Amino acid sequence: xxxxxxxxxxxxxxxxxxxxxxxxxxxxxxxxxxxxxxxxxxxxxxxxxxxxxxxxxxxxxxxxxxxxxxxxxxxxxxxxxxxxxxxxxxxxxxxxxxxxxxxxxxxxxxxxxxxxxxxxxxxxxxxxxxxxxxxxxxxxxxxxxxxxxxxxxxxxxxxxxxxxxxxxxxxxxxxxxxxxxxxxxxxxxxxxxxxxxxxxxxxxxxxxxxxxxxxxxxxxxxxxxxxxxxxxxxxxxxxxxxxxxxxxxxxxxxxxxxxxxxxxxxxxxxxxxxxxxxxxxxxxxxxxxxxxxxxxxxxxxxxxxxxxxxxxxxxxxxxxxxxxxxxxxxxxxxxxxxxxxxxxxxxxxxxxxxxxxxxxxxxxxxxxxxxxxxxxxxxxxxxxxxxxxxxxxxxxxxxxxxxxxxxxxxxxxxxxxxxxxxxxxxxxxxxxxxxxx
Amino acid sequence: xxxxxxxxxxxxxxxxxxxxxxxxxxxxxxxxxxxxxxxxxxxxxxxxxxxxxxxxxxxxxxxxxxxxxxxxxxxxxxxxxxxxxxxxxxxxxxxxxxxxxxxxxxxxxxxxxxxxxxxxxxxxxxxxxxxxxxxxxxxxxxxxxxxxxxxxxxxxxxxxxxxxxxxxxxxxxxxxxxxxxxxxxxxxxxxxxxxxxxxxxxxxxxxxxxxxxxxxxxxxxxxxxxxxxxxxxxxxxxxxxxxxxxxxxxxxxxxxxxxxxxxxxxxxxxxxxxxxxxxxxxxxxxxxxxxxxxxxxxxxxxxxxxxxxxxxxxxxxxxxxxxxxxxxxxxxxxxxxxxxxxxxxxxxxxxxxxxxxxxxxxxxxxxxxxxxxxxxxxxxxxxxxxxxxxxxxxxxxxxxxxxxxxxx
Numbered sequence: 091x092x093x094x095x096x097x098x099x100x101x102x103x104x105x106x107x108x109x110x111x112x113x114x115x116x117x118x119x120x121x122x123x124x125x126x127x128x129x130x131x132x133x134x135x136x137x138x139x140x141x142x143x144x145x146x147x148x149x150x151x152x153x154x155x156x157x158x159x160x161x162x163x164x165x166x167x168x169x170x171x172x173x174x175x176x177x178x179x180x181x182x183x184x185x186x187x188x189x190x191x192x193x194x195x196x197x198x199x200x201x202x203x204x205x206x207x208x209x210x211x212x213x214x215x216x217x218x219x220x221x222x223x224x225x226x227x228x229x230x231x232x233x234x235x236x237x238x239x240x241x242x243x244x245x246x247x248x249x250x251x252x253x254x255x256x257x258x259x260x261x262x263x264x265x266x267x268x269x270x271x272x273x274x275x276x277x278x279x280x281x282x283x284x285x286x287x288x289x290x291x292x293x294x295x296x297x298x299x300x301x302x303x304x305x306x307x308x309x310x311x312x313x314x315x316x317x318x319x320x321x322x323x324x325x326x327x328x329x330x331x332x333x334x335x336x337x338x339x340x341x342x343x344x345x346x347x348x349x350x351x352x353x354x355x356x357x358x359x360x361x362x363x364x365x366x367x368x369x370x371x372x373x374x375x376x377x378x379x380x381x382x383x384x385x386x387x388x389x390x391x392x393x394x395x396x397x398x399x400x401x402x403x404x405x406x407x408x409x410x411x412x413x414x415x416x417x418x419x420x421x422x423x424x425x426x427x428x429x430x431x432x433x434x435x436x437x438x439x440x441x442x443x444x445x446x447x448x449x450x451x452x453x454x455x456x457x458x459x460x461x462x463x464x465x466x467x468x469x470x471x472x473x474x475x476x477x478x479x480x481x482x483x484x485x486x487x488x489x490x491x492x493x494x495x496x497x498x499x500x501x502x503x504x505x506x507x508x509x510x511x512x513x514x515x516x517x518x519x520x521x522x523x524x525x526x527x
Numbered sequence: 528x529x530x531x532x533x534x535x536x537x538x539x540x541x542x543x544x545x546x547x548x549x550x551x552x553x554x555x556x557x558x559x560x561x562x563x564x565x566x567x568x569x570x571x572x573x574x575x576x577x578x579x580x581x582x583x584x585x586x587x588x589x590x591x592x593x594x595x596x597x598x599x600x601x602x603x604x605x606x607x608x609x610x611x612x613x614x615x616x617x618x619x620x621x622x623x624x625x626x627x628x629x630x631x632x633x634x635x636x637x638x639x640x641x642x643x644x645x646x647x648x649x650x651x652x653x654x655x656x657x658x659x660x661x662x663x664x665x666x667x668x669x670x671x672x673x674x675x676x677x678x679x680x681x682x683x684x685x686x687x688x689x690x691x692x693x694x695x696x697x698x699x700x701x702x703x704x705x706x707x708x709x710x711x712x713x714x715x716x717x718x719x720x721x722x723x724x725x726x727x728x729x730x731x732x733x734x735x736x737x738x739x740x741x742x743x744x745x746x747x748x749x750x751x752x753x754x755x756x757x758x759x760x761x762x763x764x765x766x767x768x769x770x771x772x773x774x775x776x777x778x779x780x781x782x783x784x785x786x787x788x789x790x791x792x793x794x795x796x797x798x799x800x801x802x803x804x805x806x807x808x809x810x811x812x813x814x815x816x817x818x819x820x821x822x823x824x825x826x827x828x829x830x831x832x833x834x835x836x837x838x839x840x841x842x843x844x845x846x847x848x849x850x851x852x853x854x855x856x857x858x859x860x861x862x863x864x865x866x867x868x869x870x871x872x873x874x875x876x877x878x879x880x881x882x883x884x885x886x887x888x889x890x891x892x893x894x895x896x897x898x899x900x901x902x903x904x905x906x907x908x909x910x911x912x913x914x915x916x917x918x919x920x921x922x923x924x925x926x927x928x929x930x931x932x933x934x935x
Contacts, residue, residue, distance in 0.1 A: 109831060112827055112831055116824055116828070119824065120824075123817065123820075157641070157642075160739065195589070195758065197589050197591040197592070197787075197788070197789045199787070206789075207591050207787060207788065208789055209789050209791060269591055269593070270591060270592030270593075315680055315681070315757075328681060328682045328683040328684070329681055330681055332681060332683070333681050395806075396736065396891045396892055396893075397736075397806055397809075397810050399890070399891060400810070400887070400891060400893075401810070401813065401814075403887075404557060404560075404561060404814065405817070407553060407556070407557050407883075408557060408817060408820075408821055411550055411553045411554055411557070411821060411825065412824060414546055414549055414550040414828075415550055415824055415825065415827075415828035417546055418543060418546040418547065418550070418828055418831065418832045419828065421542065421546070422543075422832055422834075423835075426838065473813075474809075477805075477808070477809030477812050477813065478805070478806055478809040478810075479802075479805045479806050479809070480806075510542065
């Protein structure tokens, strides 16, 4: 029966090519626009560490006092920590794993003196960074807490830099020169580029990962400035030590808490820490702290840009217009065939048979529209790459899941659009139509 | 007019009329919000920075390590840049406009003030900066060479003197008498800085939509500091048309002076502007394309549905023609019918447009819709309907009166 209806649908569509084309294009354009923006949205809204995102947390401490924050931080908290608090939290070791980190920038001088020095993005952190974020290694491995404590000048470099400097060979044990200091390579990362770059959302949300990782303790000792944001309330005494002793916030901090109990304990511990700061006179306001997991952190930091949200909103409203449009066209099409339907009904076709036939016809239009929509989505993503700057667009492609969503959305949209016209068609009075002939 | 017969005909075809009206309402809502966003983004990306953008070259300089003679090296760099043919002047700074990255601070009128009177961007400057950036000094004087002191990255020296943008001066001293007054940069409780000059215009570096500086983007100060740091920016102003040649010569000259450095982002401020507003332009372009497609889809939808109505009523039209209705009367019938549907749709659409905008105001960095936009949108939708219906209406008018006698 399905094959028969399918054949009927094709024949009926062919009989009215302009109307059919109009419907397919309408659905296709609507799907293309909405799937383009939805694909970008899904990429931006992605969970970079799905199996761990509810176990990784960012602690926040109000170290400025309630009246000092910008209007933007509605919850009176900053998204980074001061050096004082970061070090205190590291020392306390109140979670199974924790680490402070910040971005820095090096001038890297290649061993081959024919090559010019170039900039390398760095990240100063602790050994736990690699285990907490499941960072994959191609060669060697991370440094350990011994290196953290002894301020050993070792580095982990990423795959891209290893390719650039060593042609992709195992470079563990060799050294690189960063700002006139030699560092021994202890590990080389495999491809690792989490998007969004969740562990540091202060500047760009979709920036690439650092090229060089080194112990935080080494970076502090060598006075490597932050290449991210530094926010202060008061002018401090100046100089590097002044920055370390100040309440300026410039360090990202993460803790790993595997169980709900650990989360609860840490929350209590964090609040106690702030209360203690109040007691010893550093804070003259009540403790105000917060612990957010990775998923909550991404939405707290507004990872998905306003541009993307506006485009999603506009494109789905646009799809709605397309559905209304297709509905009108389908109504015209089905009712234009009222006479045929009357004859079929008079010859014994049941209402449900007419219903099935019309819905299949709508489904065929939906499928064709969906296929056109997939093509337009690929074109749309390509066009977005040309006009928007977000780096994530370079990595955003329509995946098989996206194609599936597009086709399903198209068929669903057309069936929704076809429901009323179908119902009308099924209620054609055979006697009326026959008489009108 | 034949409003009553049209209404009674429409009652037999409620759903079709409702569909067209809804489509027009949604089209209007999307259209006027999109046009509003386009206008906002284009307007904000056209704001001048206050500098001579086309002729200012910026060079990001980063030393390898911390050379011990950083300050002297910087001075010889600047002397060499100023001596290049085609160069008007050159300076070194911590930040420059149109980059979305820089230093900000609060500024107070009294010492130990609790909340800042205004926010501002801080640019480090010397006696060459006004010429090197192409700013217009409208009151007071430039820095003197002896006022300018070295300033390292993590240092917190209070500037002795300030040159500020007029917008900031007016915000601090609405009476317009800022010149000579003393202000306090935030966190600095006692020592003040004297306002010695006012420039016509100087934008903060953060110009992005919804940036933290959105409310004070015109507030900037020049502080008499020579920025001595591992990483800083040279700004070089060239004679008109000389920028490309100077860019090339400067690159070679700087490496000649000292090889162990990284030069980066050697760009004119026009290029910086192009980059910094890329997303605003992109969004405007995408929304523009969506608007055009939207109008086309809606128009074709109206054509399709009206053609169907015409086909359905062929006999009735034939009868009307036979009873003496002119072609014009038939065309007018369909135009009026569409106008009535469109007016209903537009009324609903205006409400929708305003609610959509209000929702966006509450969830995004978005302004209130200007009253003109729903009206423009309504006019566009009405015109669109009239245009779209014209062709099917003409076809209806060409139905011969003889049809009435044929098939009944």
